[in-house]
Amino acid sequence: MKVIIAAAGTAGHINPGIAIANKIKQEEKDSKIIFIGTTRGLENDLVPRAGYELKTIEAYGLSKKLSIENIKKIGKTLKGYGEAKKIIQEFKPDIVIGTGGYICGATISAAHSLKIPTMLHESNAFPGKAVKMLVKKTDTILVSFQDAIPRIRKAKNVVYTGTPVKIKKRDYSINEKNKILKEIGLKETKPIVIVSGGSQGAQKINEAMFDIIMHKWNKNYQIIWAAGPKQFDGIKEKLENNSMNINHIDGIKILPYIYNMEEVMNVADVSVGRAGAMTITEIANLGKPSILIPLPNVSHNHQLYNAKVLEKIGAAKIILNDELTGENLNHAIEEIILDKVKMQEMGKKAHEVSTNQVEDRIYQEVRNLLK
Numbered sequence: 001m002k003v004i005i006a007a008a009g010t011a012g013h014i015n016p017g018i019a020i021a022n023k024i025k026q027e028e029k030d031s032k033i034i035f036i037g038t039t040r041g042l043e044n045d046l047v048p049r050a051g052y053e054l055k056t057i058e059a060y061g062l063s064k065k066l067s068i069e070n071i072k073k074i075g076k077t078l079k080g081y082g083e084a085k086k087i088i089q090e091f092k093p094d095i096v097i098g099t100g101g102y103i104c105g106a107t108i109s110a111a112h113s114l115k116i117p118t119m120l121h122e123s124n125a126f127p128g129k130a131v132k133m134l135v136k137k138t139d140t141i142l143v144s145f146q147d148a149i150p151r152i153r154k155a156k157n158v159v160y161t162g163t164p165v166k167i168k169k170r171d172y173s174i175n176e177k178n179k180i181l182k183e184i185g186l187k188e189t190k191p192i193v194i195v196s197g198g199s200q201g202a203q204k205i206n207e208a209m210f211d212i213i214m215h216k217w218n219k220n221y222q223i224i225w226a227a228g229p230k231q232f233d234g235i236k237e238k239l240e241n242n243s244m245n246i247n248h249i250d251g252i253k254i255l256p257y258i259y260n261m262e263e264v265m266n267v268a269d270v271s272v273g274r275a276g277a278m279t280i281t282e283i284a285n286l287g288k289p290s291i292l293i294p295l296p297n298v299s300h301n302h303q304l305y306n307a308k309v310l311e312k313i314g315a316a317k318i319i320l321n322d323e324l325t326g327e328n329l330n331h332a333i334e335e336i337i338l339d340k341v342k343m344q345e346m347g348k349k350a351h352e353v354s355t356n357q358v359e360d361r362i363y364q365e366v367r368n369l370l371k
Helices: 011-027 043-049 068-091 103-113 129-137 146-151 174-184 203-215 229-241 261-267 277-286 299-311 326-337 340-352 358-370
Strands: 002-007 032-037 053-056 095-100 118-122 140-143 158-160 192-196 222-226 252-255 270-273 290-292 316-318
Touching: 002 011, 002 068, 002 103, 011 032, 011 043, 011 095, 011 118, 011 277, 011 358, 032 043, 032 068, 032 103, 043 053, 068 103, 095 103, 095 129, 095 358, 103 118, 103 129, 118 129, 118 358, 140 146, 140 358, 146 158, 146 299, 174 261, 192 261, 203 222, 203 229, 203 326, 229 252, 261 277, 270 277, 270 326, 277 299, 277 340, 290 299, 290 326, 299 316, 316 326, 326 340
Parallel strands: 002 032, 002 095, 032 053, 095 118, 118 140, 140 158, 192 222, 192 270, 222 252, 270 290, 290 316
Antiparallel strands: none
């Protein structure tokens, strides 16, 4: 099988593409797979690191506002369509798959014009502009959430598969769990709350966490907090100005980034963070209660719709970004961790919307389309 995967921008777009590529390679070892991306996004790091060739084209998100800058972007994106078409003609793929980012517009359109089977994977509960724009040019659209299906109109074929994620549920023994906690520097005697604002951190969440620490509100729980590489030093300095050493705060571990996220998520009791599609999927697969602070000012407010997938079944509490404070975040955490029955029920409800064998489902849809 020869496959082109279009993915650009964020890890939330690129990692599902890599997971699909890995599954195809696993099933069909002779497959040839290349990626199409831009020169600007994380694909330039993640795709080569995963062992795949990346070819780049020009592609930009377009706004309705008429400006010189936007006109330039339109010109470059049209050029990108021609570049994508040339790559497709030279590679001669059996299928072209898009997993997100503005790159999909040029690549899927070019593949459609060449009568090559096309597939899109939409991670969010509220489909983005690319899916709506390409709905008539795409043979199969895969979605991560059932909620997305009625929001995709006039599609030829929409299939619920879920999103492939790296983090899986692990049933650690008590000794294994205690060893992980010991390495982090936390104890097994109090509930663990994991806090993360994504790979770069989130300033509003970090401000609320700093407030919790300064007021010592976390007497009933422990914290492992990924503050983000760019914000870590500033938090360290603020703590030092308040006579606190970032590496020696009882019951709290603050890191720039959590590299062993699978271990930490599995031993944590509650998750606090943004509401990206992959985060929601991981929380559901692990069966964890969560407090979600959707990132505002994103296309169609899609993180809020993602968060509502868990909130409406009683598996999560949503705090809007503008309303987030250390006080109400601490209150939300304590509402969960001080009620063990509620905490277990929320976890069970989250697991009810988990998806198993996602890569198998997606691979089967690829095979179905090629038939």
